[in-house]
Amino acid sequence: MNVTQLEIVKEIAIEAPAEAIFAALTEPEQLVQWWGEEGLYQCTHMDADLRVGGTWRTVGTSANGTTFAVEGEYTAIERPHLLEYTWRHDWDGVPEETLVRYELAERDGSTLLRVRHSGFTGEQSRINHAEGWNRVLGWLKTFTE
Numbered sequence: 828m829n830v831t832q833l834e835i836v837k838e839i840a841i842e843a844p845a846e847a848i849f850a851a852l853t854e855p856e857q858l859v860q861w862w863g864e865e866g867l868y869q870c871t872h873m874d875a876d877l878r879v880g881g882t883w884r885t886v887g888t889s890a891n892g893t894t895f896a897v898e899g900e901y902t903a904i905e906r907p908h909l910l911e912y913t914w915r916h917d918w919d920g921v922p923e924e925t926l927v928r929y930e931l932a933e934r935d936g937s938t939l940l941r942v943r944h945s946g947f948t949g950e951q952s953r954i955n956h957a958e959g960w961n962r963v964l965g966w967l968k969t970f971t972e
Contacts, residue, residue: 835945835953835960836942844936845908845938863887867962868895897914927944
């Protein structure tokens with residue numbers, strides 16, 4: 828399997844304006860309100876320098892009570908229609924840097940959100956993240972609608 832096949836693409840329709848969704852994805856005070864679920868994993872803190880070349884970092888608690896972190900660098904920002912950043916996590920002992928790209932297309936107050944997460948070094952990591960994205964997009968939809 829080549830690297831181009833090791834990606835995730837998800838789409839979800841959200842009954843909210845693109846700006847509201849973009850804000851939920853990028854504003855620390857909003858992101859910590861919705862990214863996670865008690866007893867599973869929850870983001871508890873976010874730092875973000877929202878500019879191309881700026882960095883972001885989230886910290887949270889996993890189901891077993893251990894702390895985790897995810898961080899990266901913003902690579903493309905076209906508010907409120909495009910957000911792209913690198914993604915590095917500190918679990919699994921697998922040092923990989925992947926790329927997350929959100930495309931938001933608003934029409935009549937509803938937004939089609941497409942997420943592409945690419946650059947995985949192994950199939951199991953891709954599968955695990957795909958399951959995570961199903962949850963995350965559901966939380967985002969609930970929060971913004």
